[in-house]
Amino acid sequence: MNLISKFAVGLIALPLLGFSANAADGVRIEHLGTNNTLVRVDGDAHYLMLPVQESYDDATVNVVVDGKLERTIYVRLAKSKVDYAVPLDLSPYKGHEVVLNIVTSQNRSTVREAKEDACWSNFQLIDTIDVANREKYRPAFHHTPIYGWMNDPNGMFYKDGEWHLYYQWNPYGSKWQNMTWGHSSSPDLVNWKHHPVAIEPNGLGSVFSGSSAIDTENSAGFGKDAVVSMYTSAGVSQAQSLAYSLDNGETFSIYPGNPVITLESEARDPNMFWNSDTKEWTLVLAHALDHEMLIFTSPDMKEWTLQSSFGKGLGAQDGVWECPDLFELPVDGTDRKKWVLLCNINPGGPFGGSGIQYFVGDFDGKTFTADKDADGNVPTKWLDYGKDNYAIVSWSDAPDNRRTTIGWMSNWQYAAEVPTKQFRSANTLPREISLFTGNDGQIYAASTPSPELSALRGPKIVDTKSFNVKGKGKTIALPTENDGVCEILMDVMPGKSDSVTLTFSNDSGEKSILTYAPQQETLSFDRRESGIVDFSQDFPAVTVAPTFNGGHTLPLRIFIDRASMEVFANDGKGVMTNLVFPTTPYTKLTVSAEGAGAKIKNLKIYSIKN
Ligand code: FRU
Secondary structure: OOOOEOOEOOOOOOOOOOOOOOOOOOEEEEEEEOOEEEEEEOOOOOEEEEEEOOOOOOEEEEEEEOOEEEEEEEEOEOOOOOOEEEEEEOHHHOOOOEEEEEEOOOOOOOHHHHHOOHHHHOOEEEOOEOOOOOOOOOOOOOOOOOOEEEEEEEEEEEEOOEEEEEEEEEOOOOOOOOOEEEEEEEOOOOOOEEEEEEEOOEOOEEEEEEEEEEEOOOOOOOOOOEEEEEEEEEOOOEEEEEEEEOOOOOOOEEOOOOOOEEOOOOOEEEEEEEEOOOOEEEEEEEEHHHOEEEEEEEOOOOOOEEEEEEOOOOOOOOOEEEEEEEEEEEEOOOOOEEEEEEEEEEOOOOOOOOEEEEEEEEEOOOOEEEOOOOOOOOOOEEOOOOOOOEEEEEOEOOHHHOOEEEEEOOOOOOOOOOOOOOEEOOEOOOEEEEEEEOOOOOEEEEEEEOHHHHHHEEEEEEEEEEEEEOOOOEEEEOOOHHHHOEEEEEEEEOOOOOEEEEEEEOOOOOEEEEEEEOOOOEEEEEOOOOOOOOOOOOOOOEEEEEOOOOOOOEEEEEEEOOOEEEEEEOOOOEEEEEEOOOOOOOOEEEEEEEOOOEEEEEEEEEEEOO
16 A cells, blocks of 8 residues: 555444454445445544555445535445555544445446455555655656646646646546546745645536636626636536635635536636736637637626637647647747647647647637748647647746746556556646747747756756767766756757767666757657556657757757656757656666767756755
């Protein structure tokens, strides 16, 4: 078990008929039939640990308190073995009768068979859960949930010096289910504090992704400076609902008039913001299966008017369109401004599965119009050329006109299979978006690590002015402490070489290979032999990013954090985020050049502060 009890609370189990002989103290089990069992909880323990077997189906767990249905959760209760346990917080029910009315899936033919399920003898009452960060692939400096499954970051806002981050969370297992808004906050985008659950599944469904805005004028009537969040209520259908917080995002009230937007087709991930040009609330909603984004406006966040739709037939049309974001940014640091529409799609990403496409264009408050290329087509552009950055959206109200974003560092192709247990998935490092003009005259988006991340730097392990490489190349030792987590900077001067290769490897021969091909103006990332790759046929891959640098010197900035590598080439113009699962950390970096010699300048390797 990953959540280890500090001490179990012993309670007297009543020896009544029908109760399994070996249930834990304080837990009484009563089998009602092949697929229906009651679990009674005695006493006042803080948590009931629910035993999970990941490969097994969800059981429906109805939490009944004093005879009233409190909530229903879905948990993969263990059948033949316990992979780990997840806590059900009993503290709100202290002093009350708690019974779990559990309906298991339909695979048991007799009650006797049902009684043999591993879960019944492994429920445990405890008062403290141990949330220490022990898992091998748990990142050292990326945001993760303490336990359980996480996907999209969403609902993020900045207020009173704190960056609030909400995320799609399953508190009852490390696979997708029970979608809830988890909550973390940070004063500096580096140190994250975990808060209690923000928004839980309710009568209209589970709580899918959405956004938050600060209502400075009290236009919704929830209160001045209320944090107003809109999310998708996902039940049998999808509708958009409001929740608001009067304590800076710590606790939320559900708006009784929900839902505020209904359609007769699948639509989700509402992203709303105050448009200071039109003085209206503006909302972009993913019309997922129709491959378009719907744009609405409102005076009060409650009554919304559909103004236009964007995207039919444009850009990458595979998969579903999800998690939009719309914002304006200066071009090339000048006064000229353009609008950017982020449009996450899955599948259909550049290297399979999930990916972030974006459109650059104009927005008049009602309609978004994408720029066209020289041939009159709307080009498909990607924000990240790795496989593991999805559902990226930005913080609202970020200071200094910053457009600070964060993405989910995984891919729907294999997110539920990656070799972690207590938690699944981390977020990317926070990144700042800016716009630049490419050689083709098109405007593109760059993303660079947020400036706050420099605070992560520990001692400089390597600091080299320059060296030449050719053939077999030169090998540099990577930091060993803290499982080799580090930040690497260098300028790659390709000279007349055909390519320059950076190989990150360990003693087991596992390696991740970056190759800069100046003539092609590309940087590739080969993770086919990076470590554990066999949990999904979609995991081994070579991803390729354009460098936008005319084949000249390529500045690189690379972050390695146990199970991830984030590569920022040419100041974030070519970015690749890829997961890697080396069985032991990479210990060396070998730099070589093919065809002719090349030069590496300004190589710096920083360890990361604890
Ligand atoms: C994107 C997504 C969203 C949805 C959420 C559900 O990864 O599919 O469209 O709101 O995940 O967890």
